[in-house]
Amino acid sequence: MPAPELPPPRSSLPEAAAHFGAHVLASAAARAPDVKAATGGTPGPLSVPAPPAGHVPAPPAVPVAAPPSPAAAGEVAPVPDAGLERLLRGPSGLGTAGLRLILQKAPPVPAAAPLPAPLLSPATRAAGAGAVVDRAEGTPVPGLYYHPVAEPDPERVEEVSRRIKAWAVDEVSLFPDDWEKEFDGFSVGRYMVACHPDAPTVDHLMLATRLMVAENAVDDCYCEDHGGSPDGLGERLLLAHTALDPLYTTEEYQPRWAESLGADAPRRAYHSAMEYFVRAASPSQADRLRHDMARLHLGYLAEAAWAQLDRVPEVWEYLAMRQFNNFRPCPTITDTVGGYELPADLHARTAMQKVIALAGNATTIVNDLYSYTKELDSPGHHLNLPVVIAEREGLSERDAYLKSVEVHNDLMHDFEAEAAALTEACPSPHVQRFLRGVAAWVDGNHYWHRTNTFRYRLPDFW
Template identity: 35%
Template sequence: MPARPTVPTGPTGLGTEAARLLLRRPALPDSAAEAVPELHTCGPLRDDRALGETVNDRLLDWAADVGIYPGRLEEIRAADFGRLVMLCYPDTDDVERLLAPARCTLAAWAMDDHYCDDTTLGAAPHLLGSRLAAAAAAADRLRLPGRYATEFDDAVRDDPVLTAVRSAVEHLATVATPAQVTRARHAMTSLFPGMAQEATWRATSRVPAVWEYLVNRQANSFRPCLAVIDAVGGYQLADDVWSDPRLQHTLTTATLASSLLNDLYSVHREARDTGQDFNLPLSIAAEDNCSLPEAIERGAALHNQLMRHYEAQAATLALAGPPELRRYLVGVSAWCGGNHAWHHGNPRYASSPPTGLSSWAQPPRRRQRTSDEGDPA
């Protein structure tokens, strides 16, 4: 069993471990992304650079093998997903265990880039539905009868994204129980409605209302990353604990907040992109007719509101739940802190602010080969 991370001092006694973690607020690295207001988050529990580099090297070898991001692997290396996983899953230093969420994360990122966002990689809204259906089948190891199984397997081999999805889930199965793999598959495919919703916005050249964007972000979120925390750590939440509506509500709050954090760090790059990206501050600016800096401030306030709500939910659950739930909630808070630290120092998000919002033109179709107050609840 991997060693447990050291939790800072604070309240003591049974059930207070997660509550003590929520008090941790260490300073982040100096290389902050530009123009992002101070955000209310936990800090990472560890920063083992050598471990992150090892995971990143192994992850890039896998990406080359499955064929995603052809000609762009050095860009993926610079994004340093190995460091993200090292920061976000401090419950283990086992490289094979850390590669499980790393591969699943990069496979999901590749789906977003190859299928949804990047036309140079073959993204095309009119193909998205059929591609996502095939991705769901690849994740689920769909069994077709007779020669159709061979044809489906050929289609998976011919599409690097489908190959990556299948390979990532298969690797997860080597470190997780069948129940945890099923949970992870469900979390991964739960991204697909959000991806499809964005495609309709692109097809109609429409900026979504803020409420509509937030609904999308609850689906198209980091939930798959949180679904495997216990599997990576080498333990398992009982099914009735995982399915408890209170825990699911808590996770929805955490994943929405973390996704909005990604929006805040991505906004300047995406505001300049003519590929019609969608982002909370961009929706706020359009709806409220305000400047981008004002929209960023409002988005940051909403993130902070959500994080405080998450902390209150997590502390309540930790005090009443079984030991593995307390450990899992420590992992969720550590994941949120690691995610923030990765965004904060990542060159992907260190771009200069634009002078104004760029136009949102529909991307060309290209076919790939065959206020901090209140309760946000």
Template identity: 35%
Template structure:
């Protein structure tokens, strides 16, 4: 592969995203009314946990991100020596078999709350649902040990309702089941079949309208495919808490994720390794966006459509998702094969550097994205509605909860 760079500039240099610009947002009509009535929101105790300080715009907007910036411990970690950071089990082939790759400090908030009992309840109910649907058959105890329910407890600190958290967790596990059944680990992971399977999944999440005589054949297929049943069940559960607009937002993010899975299948079937730029593009498609888009329905409110679609809000949301999935690339190295496609492996191959240096560069990109997200959120909270302020605080808290889960889940800490 070839690469280009400016004279005297290292080819891997990340100059960072462009500076934030204040958005042009019309006055929202949602200060006193909402477009659709939603079920009762979570308790004020959970909301107070997320949003500190006085209500309203102005000073409250400043308080939101002053209180949610990385903790003192996290900031101290930025200056920690590399040998103080726990190593990953991934091996650096350029440094011999006994050299573990170390993940450098990552700029990211800490989890806002950790309620082990709530996380355990959501996790147990999630595993029971997986058994009922038929996903992860034969792997249920392994699934339980991964503590996906804990992820959603950590990621949504403004919600104490286990049923709302379970709704998000079911959607998330349905998405992971595509990866774990059809892409990476299942008994039937044939790349040439993935396109057809994703088409069937799309026909479930955005219900297909077939003539009656043909619809029965499609329904027979759904009943034979646990992954399809999982999507149908999880969306039905989510609809108890989310508006039609919020469910449509999830459908869009799932569609984009399916595009990313198709791209990855081409790499696998052809044996082609993508260039770094192509992989980064892919990670804007195959990331945590279907989980992150549920921040407001789980919290019991709705971000107005004009703010959700605002280009600056969208940019911030996409940068946050990209940062989070790069964190996933780093933490998942321990459980992946050395030749698997992730950003550190691709940087090492393209630039001819050690895997440790590639990991450090990946972390630098993550950290630059996080600094940009933090700055963008501070600007946006002063210009938008109270719902936008709460949504961005939830986005920041989501990243902290996700980081905590990645750092502690057996899915990434044990290579089994």
């Protein structure tokens, strides 16, 4: 069945940033080159590896509408950084035919429900944070600042769920039969459809879905409850990383490395997911992902070191680790999944890196909060923000949890403020679309955690 045309993703940026001045958009549109001249025609279908025997073909890609005619050229607003000028000439690369230069007004967000005053600091209350009442299943963390999202398209969820299980079982033999219930309960199809509402096809969604499953396999099997251990973790992560960042060695030893890629389920999953990704991504996008995966693995090693030392870090040290061991690789590929490319020079800018880091930090604290009870019920001593705050700052479990909610809210407000400032400072259609995609990922991540009642339940602190 054809993948349905989706509306533009709802942004969690403040309204002033999501709909900034029309004169900025007009000047950007006036500089936009003809897409066909820049790309040689409409982008072709996504290239992916040949499917295994019996694999059901992907739904056909939805035709992408041509962009609106450029506005009449007018006086160009001053650009704060001269180095940006060449980057503001409009869209180019994969998927730009579908890039809307004029942002559509997002649907209204339901009014925030009032919260008990003790749950939030005065600064957070003054900023208007609060849980939003909506109809989705699951209970949101009281006092948590978040934005509701539209229910993920059920047809896409069903198709992504079917394809990812076929990939996990038939292509990479990811898990034994007795893990099937847990795999199904992860609801990764619903997760990725919620996080990437602007993905043009199911094929694009699958790029993110395979990587998400592979990353969780590495975490579970190398670090966590399914055989993971801090002992020898560095060696395992290094060898797994070569499935993402290939080894180039001598002719004598290259075959041994190639054979090692199938040595265990996490490496098989990493290798396969990355093979699909590099066929769809530009070299710059692929290298960006490898870099962020290296960051993730560095965070795993820091947490493993604390486990070996039986040490609870200081709160600031824990938050430093969480800036690396976090969800960053997921929103950083939002342009590839969306079928376009944020130019490398724009992605590398300090302000953009700060926005992406804050998004990763906030979404990871969401995981700490929703998985808190699950981790307490698991064997061993699991570090999460409430546990670290309780031990290092001498607070009760309840007070440490509520303070963690405030930390999350502060990170979210910082993310939105920095994204708004970047949008105004760099009026590129690429930047607008990428930031909308990151914001949609932040909101979709919360939606999945809140609604995944198979995995998570809240502590009884209220």
